[in-house]
Amino acid sequence: MHIYAFGSVCRGDVSPGSDIDLLAVVQGHDPRFSPDDYSIYSYERIREIWGEGNPFAWHLAIESKLLYSSDKSDFLTSLGKPAAYRKCLQDCEKFFALFREARASFESQAESKVFDLSMVFLAIRNFATCFSLGTLDKPDFSRSSALRLGEHSLSIPRDAYKVLERSRILCTRAIGESITDREACMAFGQFSQIEGWMTGLLDQVGNRAARI
Amino acid sequence: MQHEFNDRIAAQRAILRVVNRKPWSSEQLLGLSSKAIDRWVSVNRIEPGSRLVKLVKDVSAKLFFLANKSQEQVSDEYTAIRAEMIAACDAIKIELEAATA
Numbered sequence: 001m002h003i004y005a006f007g008s009v010c011r012g013d014v015s016p017g018s019d020i021d022l023l024a025v026v027q028g029h030d031p032r033f034s035p036d037d038y039s040i041y042s043y044e045r046i047r048e049i050w051g052e053g054n055p056f057a058w059h060l061a062i063e064s065k066l067l068y069s070s071d072k073s074d075f076l077t078s079l080g081k082p083a084a085y086r087k088c089l090q091d092c093e094k095f096f097a098l099f100r101e102a103r104a105s106f107e108s109q110a111e112s113k114v115f116d117l118s119m120v121f122l123a124i125r126n127f128a129t130c131f132s133l134g135t136l137d138k139p140d141f142s143r144s145s146a147l148r149l150g151e152h153s154l155s156i157p158r159d160a161y162k163v164l165e166r167s168r169i170l171c172t173r174a175i176g177e178s179i180t181d182r183e184a185c186m187a188f189g190q191f192s193q194i195e196g197w198m199t200g201l202l203d204q205v206g207n208r209a210a211r212i
Numbered sequence: 213m214q215h216e217f218n219d220r221i222a223a224q225r226a227i228l229r230v231v232n233r234k235p236w237s238s239e240q241l242l243g244l245s246s247k248a249i250d251r252w253v254s255v256n257r258i259e260p261g262s263r264l265v266k267l268v269k270d271v272s273a274k275l276f277f278l279a280n281k282s283q284e285q286v287s288d289e290y291t292a293i294r295a296e297m298i299a300a301c302d303a304i305k306i307e308l309e310a311a312t313a
Contacts, residue, residue, distance in 0.1 A: 035276040036246045098218050105225060111232035112225050114242045119221060171243030174251035178239055 001026050002075045003038075006064035013142060019173060022067075023060065025075055043075070053083035055091065055126075055133055059141045088134025089202075089209045092127055096198050099123035103191050114179050117167035117187055124154060124164070124194060131201050135208060146197075152204075154197045156190040163187040220275055223297045227271050230304050234312065244272040264307045271300045 007021035008014060024030070024038040025046055033040050041049075049057040061082050066074045102119035105112060128146035133139040136149070143165065146154040154161075163183045170176050224244050232240040238255040242248050249268055253260050274293055 034246070094215060094218060097215070098221060101218065101222065109229065111229040111240070114240065115225060115228050118243065119225075171248055172245050174242070174245065174247035 001030070001068070001070045002066065002073075003068040004060070004064045004066055004076065006060055008142065010063045010065050011142065017169065017175075018143075023064065046076070047079070050079050050082045053085045053087070055085065055130055057082035058085060058133055058139060059129075062139065063141055085133050088130055089205050091130040092134075092198075092202055092205050095123045095127040095130065096202060099127070099194065099198060103195070106188060106191075113184055114167050115171055117164055117179065117184060118171040120187070120191070120194065121164035121168040124198075127198060127201070128154070131205065135205060152201060154194065156193050157186075160187045160190045219294075223294070224275060226297070226301055227268070227304070230301050231268065231308070234308050241268070244268070244275060246272065264304065264311065267300060267304050267307060271297065271304075274300075 002025040004023040004025075005020060006023055008018045009020045022038045024033045024040045025043055026033065026040060027043060030040070046057075046060075050061075060076055061079075064076060066076070069075070099120055102116040102123065106116040106120075124146045125143060128149055129139065129141055131152065132145060132149060136152075140148050142148065147161065163179060164187055166176050167179055167187075170179065227244060228241055236252070236256045239252065241252040246269070249265070249272060252258070253265055258265060274296060
């Protein structure tokens with residue numbers, strides 16, 4: 001068994017609202033670990049994502065710290081660098097689809113609006129992370145990756161971005177004040193801007209993929 | 213295969229839509245993490261041992277179980293669990309209808 005911290009705490013990027021991301025690498029099912037508290041992976045699956053050049057593998061390779069090892073080894077370090085990241089276009093398309101589905105859902109009904117805002121945040125964040133990993137010199141795995149892409153950054157009012165981020169935290173960690181109708185409306189007002197940002201970056205990623 | 217992630221999200225949304233057809237007194241069910249379910253149970257004063265809560269927690273466990281599987285395993289198991297999700301949606305609908313009858 002190996003336990004790692006990863007993400008914001010390893011970057012020193014901490015704030016009162018930030019959590020500590022933990023990874024447990026285990027052999028088979030281990031009931032000691034709750035998926036609410038840990039990302040739980042088998043050794044086999046970690047090797048697979050390393051071989052795929054999966055963004056999460058790169059995240060772990062760049063931003064993780066070993067907390068505990070049952071055999072004194074550092075399993076992730078022993079794997080070396082993950083394979084080159086080659087699925088930038090597919091991943092960006094996947095997260096664009098996630099955004100479109102959340103937008104359509106938000107516009108069509110009232111039973112999952114906060115969840116839909118949360119999925120918009122997840123789509124934005126993961127899209128930006130994949131874009132940075134696939135096209136920029138320095139990947140950004142942070143919660144604010146979409147705002148830290150230099151000239152490629154998402155440009156929406158900070159308040160609207162915060163509503164999306166709060167929605168995500170509400171839906172996962174269940175912490176924070178409820179989202180009001182006014183706040184949901186404010187975030188919704190930025191959906192067209194977000195969609196335009198994604199389509200613009202998708203064009204760039206597509207053109208880049210066509211050249212390679 | 214690459215959209216299995218999005219499929220799991222769609223499955224979560226489908227469950228939330230069914231649960232939130234009922235107008236909850238304080239707050240809708242916002243997500244299917246254990247913490248989100250516990251918050252929904254607490255703020256709406258729902259009986260924690262009720263069948264409804266058990267059904268929602270079972271669905272949650274299945275979705276998070278899938279998230280930790282390898283792609284190859286997910287491909288096989290997702291098909292089976294997708295059918296279970298539809299059945300779970302129906303069971304939750306029936307439970308909510310029974311509670312409001």
